[in-house]
Structures are given as C-alpha cells and as structure tokens.
Amino acid sequence: MIPASFEYKKATSVQEAISMLGSEDKILAGGHSLIPAMKLRLNMPTGLVDISKIESLKEIRDNEKSISIGAGVSHATIANNPEISKHMPMISEAASMIGDIQVRNVGTIGGSIAHADPSADWPGVLLASDATVVIANAEGSREVDIDQFFTGFFETALQDNEIITHVRIPKTAANANSCYVKFVQPASRFAIVGCAAAVEKVNGSVKSIRVAFNGVGDNAYRATGIENALKDQKLSAENIGSAASHATDGIDVMDDHFASENYRSHLASVFAKRALSRL
Amino acid sequence: MSNQITIKVNGKSYTREVEGRTLLASFLREDLSLTGTHIGCDTSGCGACTVLLDGKAVKSCTILAVQADGATVKTIEGMAENGNLHPLQASFKEKHGLQCGFCTPGMIMVASDFLASNPKPNEQEIRESLEGNFCRCTGYHNIVLAIKDAADTMSA
Numbered sequence A: 001m002i003p004a005s006f007e008y009k010k011a012t013s014v015q016e017a018i019s020m021l022g023s024e025d026k027i028l029a030g031g032h033s034l035i036p037a038m039k040l041r042l043n044m045p046t047g048l049v050d051i052s053k054i055e056s057l058k059e060i061r062d063n064e065k066s067i068s069i070g071a072g073v074s075h076a077t078i079a080n081n082p083e084i085s086k087h088m089p090m091i092s093e094a095a096s097m098i099g100d101i102q103v104r105n106v107g108t109i110g111g112s113i114a115h116a117d118p119s120a121d122w123p124g125v126l127l128a129s130d131a132t133v134v135i136a137n138a139e140g141s142r143e144v145d146i147d148q149f150f151t152g153f154f155e156t157a158l159q160d161n162e163i164i165t166h167v168r169i170p171k172t173a174a175n176a177n178s179c180y181v182k183f184v185q186p187a188s189r190f191a192i193v194g195c196a197a198a199v200e201k202v203n204g205s206v207k208s209i210r211v212a213f214n215g216v217g218d219n220a221y222r223a224t225g226i227e228n229a230l231k232d233q234k235l236s237a238e239n240i241g242s243a244a245s246h247a248t249d250g251i252d253v254m255d256d257h258f259a260s261e262n263y264r265s266h267l268a269s270v271f272a273k274r275a276l277s278r279l
Numbered sequence B: 001m002s003n004q005i006t007i008k009v010n011g012k013s014y015t016r017e018v019e020g021r022t023l024l025a026s027f028l029r030e031d032l033s034l035t036g037t038h039i040g041c042d043t044s045g046c047g048a049c050t051v052l053l054d055g056k057a058v059k060s061c062t063i064l065a066v067q068a069d070g071a072t073v074k075t076i077e078g079m080a081e082n083g084n085l086h087p088l089q090a091s092f093k094e095k096h097g098l099q100c101g102f103c104t105p106g107m108i109m110v111a112s113d114f115l116a117s118n119p120k121p122n123e124q125e126i127r128e129s130l131e132g133n134f135c136r137c138t139g140y141h142n143i144v145l146a147i148k149d150a151a152d153t154m155s156a
C-alpha cells in the first residue's frame, strides 16, 4: 500500500516548520499514526512537513519543579529516563507499555496527543499527571492546561498551523506516587481500558488525587466521581471498591468488537481498583 | 516530486532519487534489491519488515525512505560477517527457530536491538520483546529458545 503523492518538506526549526505548513499539509513526526492512515488513504495531505529532525523537540529537560518532555521524544526514550521514572513513575510505565519495541523507537509523545486516539495511552496518563501542553504558532507560543486539551473524538485544542513543542509535567507528591495499568488489545497493544492514577497522601489520607481513563469513552477523561469519593479518605480496599464504581459516571462508554459497553464499564472499575490498590 | 537521499545500508552508501511517498521497505526491496526485508501485513502490525535504523529496530513499512536520508540502515543481509552467520542467525538455525522463514528476518532484527539493551534476558522478557512480530508457523517457542541461545553465545 502506497500513500497518495505528496510533497515532502524537511524542517530544521519549529518556526521554519510553521512557515512551511500549507493549508492542506500535515506535520510528520514519527509517522506511526499518520503513515498507516495515509496508506489507507484516510488522509491525503498535499505536503508533509517533517519535524522529526528538529533537535530542540527531542530534549527532556529537568527543571526544578517540573520535567519538560519535547514533543519529538520517542516513547522508548521516555521509558528509559531515570528522572522521569523517579518523579513520575506512571509516565515511564505508560511509555514502556505502548505498542512494541519498534513502535516505541519511532512514535513520539507529541504525535500521540496531537492525534488524540481515544485508545492511546498518553492522553489519560497526561490528564492524571496535571500536565501543561506548550504549543508554538506564528505569533509565538501558548500553553494549554491538559484538562482543556482533549476536546472530543480525535479532537484537541490545537489550531491549524500550530505545533506542540513540549509537555510540562509537575514534580508533585501525587506524581511521585502514581501508576498506569491497562487492559490491552492483544494485537496492537492499544488500551481497551487504561487507568492512570496519582495520589498524594498525608497521614494515610488522600490529600490530592487525579484519576483518568483512556480507551473507555470518546476521548480520555478524568474520573471526577472516583476522585471526589476518595478525597480525605484512606485508600482502604473498601473505600477503593466503592469509589471505583464511579469509573464511568457521566461517560458515553464505547462499544466495539473488542469490548461491549457493559464489559468495558466493568473493566474500567476493575482497572481503577488495580491502579489505586498499588498507591 | 522527487527527493535525493543518501542512505548507508549494510556498510555501503547509496544515493538515489525517491518520491516522498516511497516507504523504506519498498526502497530496500525495489531500489536496492535487498529482498531479505519482507513485507507481511504492510500495516505496521507484523514486524516482518523490521530493520535497524541508526541501530534501532523499526518497521520499515511505516517509515518514509526520505526520513532515512543521512541515516545508517542494517538489514538481514548485513548480519553475517565474512561468511560467518551472526550468532542470532546461527541460533535460529540450530534451535529450529523458523519453519517457512517469512517472519525470520524481522525476528532477528528486533532481537538484535533487544539484546543490545538487554544482553541477558529471561524467557518472559524475550517473549515481550516479540510483541510487534508475528509468526504464523512456529508457535514462537523455538524462536524464544533461539534468542536465548544467541544471548548466551553473545554474552559469553
């Protein structure tokens, strides 16, 4: 299968990439979502602006209070970063569970969240981590809180002619006590249900908590029902069990050939329990 | 819409004109006649097309040839040296890690990346390393044995 013809344009800087982007063009990062779609002719851009050679997008920066991960950093590089694993273990866990060795070597975190596949791992994990998405455009740059970033089925707050440059994840006590669990679709390893949780405890009680799912609804979401049920409570098996029953509150749960709506809802509460019991 | 690219494949440098849409797998097979790299699913699922791009295993059916401009590629044809099979090739032969052989180049290329980062893996880790590679014949058992055997030889 061969994609429809297009013009290939290699960018060496973010500003150059923005200036190269024509109205029917697309950005090419790892290509591991875009190229399969182009082979199926679901996507037929007239040009591809390749940002995969832009060095500044491949940096992981350890700031005092946060870690910035460049949009062009591969899943494999994230999985192997010791600082990330120390300060935000769910980020490392998610990275190491994406696809397979080959996909992790090429696919990028920026490409994944721009694509916003409801079954991808990064959307839920970044929601749970309270991340900020930093975006460059012709005017300069802007920041979008992760809670405002995913707007619908394969939809985000990104405008045309904008490029994600990095995501910034705070080094919070909750992120230091976090994990990601998923029920995989065995062929692709995408999430049928993925649950990310980050909990800060003080004297054994939950001080702050963020729990998010991907694979379950039309896009990744925060399970505020679970969060509210556990705030100021102990993470006892009983409390976790009753909180987990709120996993899909208010969510239009997906129903497809991998899992029915009922089964997926059940899995969501099971995986919430599994994640929270580890924290 | 042609682009000139220079890629070093198995130690030899090639400069060619390619269309933007030419996939690395087709470039290797059709432009360079290196047909050891197989195309199985052509949809990034089966791993038969795996090659090393700058030392890292990638699915060449999902990489544009232009993206490999300036890079170093290793395919199954580059594994044997001076007429001696690479330890992975020797172990696949010895342990019957193949039947029809269609998946074998991809299995060997991903295993070579995997063993570079994990030289002494256990069986579970080997099985996980093959997540992106399908074999329709062997049931994987002898592939896992072959990779273990090669790991033992290579780290001896």
Ligand SMILES: Cc1cc2nc3c(=O)[nH]c(=O)nc-3n(C[C@H](O)[C@H](O)[C@H](O)COP(=O)(O)OP(=O)(O)OC[C@H]3O[C@@H](n4cnc5c(N)ncnc54)[C@H](O)[C@@H]3O)c2cc1C
Pocket: A026, A027, A028, A029, A030, A031, A032, A033, A034, A035, A036, A051, A071, A072, A097, A098, A099, A100, A103, A106, A107, A108, A109, A110, A111, A112, A113, A114, A115, A119, A120, A121, A122, A158, A162, A163, A164, A165, A188, A189, A190, A191, B044, B045
């Ligand atoms: C076999 C297989 C298995 C997979 N399994 C999983 C899995 O288990 N979990 C999972 O989460 N994912 C999985 N993926 C998806 C993989 O992680 C992709 O790599 C990722 O979703 C997209 O990243 P990319 O760098 O390849 O982006 P590309 O394919 O290059 O781009 C994707 C989209 O994002 C846009 N884009 C890219 N970068 C930017 C940027 N910086 N700013 C703005 N827009 C941008 C592109 O224009 C395009 O529309 C799998 C993919 C394959 C092929």
Ligand code: FES
Pocket: B038, B039, B040, B041, B042, B043, B044, B045, B046, B047, B048, B049, B050, B059, B060, B061, B062
């Ligand atoms: S042919 Fe490339 S993954 Fe199957």
Ligand code: FES
Pocket: B097, B098, B099, B100, B101, B102, B103, B104, B134, B135, B136, B137, B138
């Ligand atoms: S040996 Fe036939 S597909 Fe693996």
